[in-house]
Amino acid sequence: MSIDASDHQTTRIAPEWLTEPSDPNDLAPGVWPASAHREDDGALVLAGIPAPELARTFGTPVLVLDEGEVRSRAAGTLAAFRDAAARHGGTARVYYAGKAFLSSEVARWVTEEGLNVDVCSIGELTVALAAGVPAARIGFHGNNKRVFELERAVEVGVGTIIVDSEIEIERLAAITERLDRRQNVLVRVNSGVHADTHSFLATAHEDQKFGFALEAAVQAVERIHELPLVDFAGLHCHIGSQIFGVAGFRESASRVVELHALLLEQERFTALTPEGEPAEPLLNLGGGFGIAYTRADTPSPIAELADGIVDAVADECAVRGIELPVLAFEPGRSIIGTAGVTLYEVGTIKSVALGEGEGRAERRYVSVDGGMSDNARPALYGAQYSARLASREGVDAPVLSRVVGLHCESGDVVVEYEYLPGDVAPGDLLAVAATGAYTAALASNYNHIPRPPVVAVADGRARVIVRGERIEDLLARDAGIDPAPAASEPAGKGEA
The missing domain is CATH 2.40.37.10 (Lyase, Ornithine Decarboxylase; Chain A, domain 1)
Incomplete structure (x- = not known):
């Protein structure tokens, strides 16, 4: 009816x-x-x-x-953050979130548009490498990276591993020594800022599985500093996903830049460039920028987000009399959603x-x-x-x-x-x-x-x-069925 x-x-x-x-x-x-x-x-x-x-x-x-929408959003996001950083004399990188959707084709699209790629499993890493993504342009996330995953990441020369626990630091110490390979790492911290999003998507509050509290991060970096082949490249903080506006990023930046300044003072940054020169300190502020799923959603324009977040970091650095670090961002769904x-x-x-x-x-x-x-x-x-x-x-x-x-x-x-x-x-x-x-x-x-x-x-x-x-x-996955029945019509047939 x-x-x-x-x-x-x-x-x-x-x-x-x-x-x-x-x-x-x-x-x-x-x-x-x-x-x-x-x-x-x-x-x-x-x-x-x-x-x-x-x-x-x-x-x-x-x-x-x-495809055109993905490429346009990737290129536009990178340009927005690079322009915002350049106004303060700095540089910026943008990482595509493999977990949002990853295939070899999508990995090629985003890297051709200048983005790096972040992965959080051996499967995502394998797809990215198979697509021709340079290992140096890959970041490896995860709260429980298994030993064989860390070994593979170090072996292929992944650009940064985002460490999430003391145990992971010790695993990397053993792996880098066994392989005799240096590895740059970021330390993931929880700024304590709660993103205005669903509780499952907010990732910087204290009671959740990711990262170190700000105080604990200092001890984590001290331990990394003791390791001969694990190099501290900078900090990582991600406050959540499907976020509108810059208020949460501003508050998070103030807390994370304070820690960044302390680690600069303590001379904890030990990462090297591929040429063997000291690398500029890196600060990855995550992202998780929201998109419109309905006409009621009003996400902030990417240029507005870029200007607001970078300005906030630059202000905090200026207050402390330090240079703007290399900035990195992970827009998440806003590239492909x-x-x-x-x-x-x-x-x-x-x-x-x-x-x-x-x-x-x-x-x-x-x-x-x-x-x-x-x-x-x-x-x-x-x-x-x-x-x-x-x-x-x-x-x-x-x-x-x-x-x-x-x-x-x-x-x-x-x-x-x-x-x-x-x-x-x-x-x-x-x-x-x-x-x-x-x-x-x-x-x-x-x-x-x-x-x-x-x-x-x-x-x-x-x-x-x-x-x-x-x-x-x-x-075919059912071990009790052999042989498999005759082929059926595929879900996808060909090209249009």
């Missing part, structure tokens, strides 16, 4: 931040890739390719990545009555052929997204809807609240915006659902950059 979104009972179940659009087919600027638009027939177009064509070629679900759009096919639609009498309302459920196995973020921490019809324009008035997946879980929500045209029907394509970060990276095979392909689009052409799985890929 169709529901009139203007009905009082229906709008009562909409959250305050969600406003009813005058046109449920519009594409909110900043939420969708810059290339996204509609053709005359109403179909969504991404980088010159209509969504129906992508669905016919690669199947659904499919994660579509706009908006570049991703996931296409689904609508399966079933139904309305569910809520309440009784005058308080009675109805919620419309729109089910699609994916869900929490290809995007776990809504189930993990209530992440909100935007959705639009992708195969055509709707003609009916907007209806408050909940887009859900096909998994056997009541929490399998794709988009919790969205206004969709009242004539959405089975077989329609639905597009969910801003799925480039932490969707494919978190994907699973829950309910034995194969993971979908990742398809890059640029200048009217599309190509698979991560192959979709088939049922036989899942069965």
